[in-house]
Amino acid sequence: MHAHRTAAVFALLLAAAAAAIAQMPTPTPALDRRGKPLPFGVQPYFMPDFSLGSGPYKAVMSQERGLTEQVAYFPADLAKLGAKKMPIVVWGNGACIYAGNRFRGFLTEIASHGYLVIAGGPLQDKELEVGPQENPVPRQGGPGSAAAAPDPANPPGRVTTPMLKYAIDWALGQNKDSDSKFYDRLDAQHIVSMGQSCGGGLAVQLAVEDPRVTALGVWHSGAGLGQRGGAELALEKIRGPALIVTGTEKLDIAFASGRSTFERINHVPVFYAWRDGMQHIGTYGAANGGELGQIAWQWLDWVTRGDAGAGRMFKGAACGLCKDPAWHVQKKKIDGAS
Numbered sequence: 001m002h003a004h005r006t007a008a009v010f011a012l013l014l015a016a017a018a019a020a021i022a023q024m025p026t027p028t029p030a031l032d033r034r035g036k037p038l039p040f041g042v043q044p045y046f047m048p049d050f051s052l053g054s055g056p057y058k059a060v061m062s063q064e065r066g067l068t069e070q071v072a073y074f075p076a077d078l079a080k081l082g083a084k085k086m087p088i089v090v091w092g093n094g095a096c097i098y099a100g101n102r103f104r105g106f107l108t109e110i111a112s113h114g115y116l117v118i119a120g121g122p123l124q125d126k127e128l129e130v131g132p133q134e135n136p137v138p139r140q141g142g143p144g145s146a147a148a149a150p151d152p153a154n155p156p157g158r159v160t161t162p163m164l165k166y167a168i169d170w171a172l173g174q175n176k177d178s179d180s181k182f183y184d185r186l187d188a189q190h191i192v193s194m195g196q197s198c199g200g201g202l203a204v205q206l207a208v209e210d211p212r213v214t215a216l217g218v219w220h221s222g223a224g225l226g227q228r229g230g231a232e233l234a235l236e237k238i239r240g241p242a243l244i245v246t247g248t249e250k251l252d253i254a255f256a257s258g259r260s261t262f263e264r265i266n267h268v269p270v271f272y273a274w275r276d277g278m279q280h281i282g283t284y285g286a287a288n289g290g291e292l293g294q295i296a297w298q299w300l301d302w303v304t305r306g307d308a309g310a311g312r313m314f315k316g317a318a319c320g321l322c323k324d325p326a327w328h329v330q331k332k333k334i335d336g337a338s
Contacts, residue, residue: 045126048061048101049062055112061100069166070120070121070122070170071123073111073118086185087300088172090191090206091199091203092206093119093120093196095197099123100122102121102128103119105287106288109293110297115297161209168212171191187304190215191212191215193215203216203221204222204225204235204238205233207242214240215242216240219282221246222254223235225254244272247275247280251280252278253280267333271314275326276326302314315334
């Protein structure tokens with residue numbers, strides 16, 4: 001009997017060890033396959049269905065049915081949300097890179113706080129989660145596939161505003177579809193357009209053009225970046241609060257664009273901050289998006305859920321970022337008449 005029990009315990013230990021090994025991240029190299037350095041350094045890789053994020057609802061990423069050119073991020077166990085609705089966040093990648101998993105750490109962190117995030121671009125090579133800035137080669141159709149007429153507004157291999165608009169369409173449709181896992185789980189009254197660098201420019205354009213967008217997040221970017229056509233955007237059409245974050249002037253090529261965008265927005269609440277020593281690449285690829293991941297979900301909780309605790313990072317003369325000597329803050333229409 002004792003030997004039988006010992007064998008059973010040993011078998012359980014082996015099974016537990018095997019499960020642990022299966023969940024261990026696979027390290028990525030310091031250089032990509034072309035010998036180029038990965039700007040976020042050596043990062044672990046997890047399978048898409050591995051739950052990540054520091055929030056109360058560990059999140060996964062997935063290429064959902066009907067989203068062939070986007071990747072969705074959402075809590076792995078939607079039942080844990082209870083009656084809590086998920087605001088919708090659409091994201092444009094830096095370099096307008098056609099890889100919805102490019103900003104995985106940052107976007108999963110947001111989703112883990114109870115959001116549906118949809119990034120432009122399909123699931124691509126895992127290296128693109130931590131490394132190369134270049135757009136991947138566009139995927140070609142199979143043998144015998146008909147060549148589609150080129151669409152100047154939605155060129156292949158690049159994230160565009162039509163792609164982000166479609167993400168909103170899809171999410172709102174899922175919220176009304178009783179067969180969808182997102183049925184009646186989304187907060188359709190709060191739709192946030194966000195992006196970094198080239199994708200940040202797309203986010204501004206989307207906020208100007210789409211009346212469904214209720215808030216705007218501009219990360220290391222500004223109006224006009226990534227935009228097709230030379231017409232200046234009518235920023236007075238932005239309908240909700242805006243967040244603009246950049247690195248320092250000497251290290252962030254989008255510093256001037258971010259500042260000028262802040263100066264041009266005068267009709268809605270806008271929070272503008274730049275950080276000493278921060279480069280254009282930010283902390284997006286660090287675990288949970290690093291410092292920027294924390295700023296992102298707290299700003300979202302403040303502007304979409306009215307969370308006063310989260311708002312303390314941004315509101316008041318002694319706001320969290322205001323007191324941090326590394327951050328330089330300017331605001332309009334947040335702390336009274338301004």
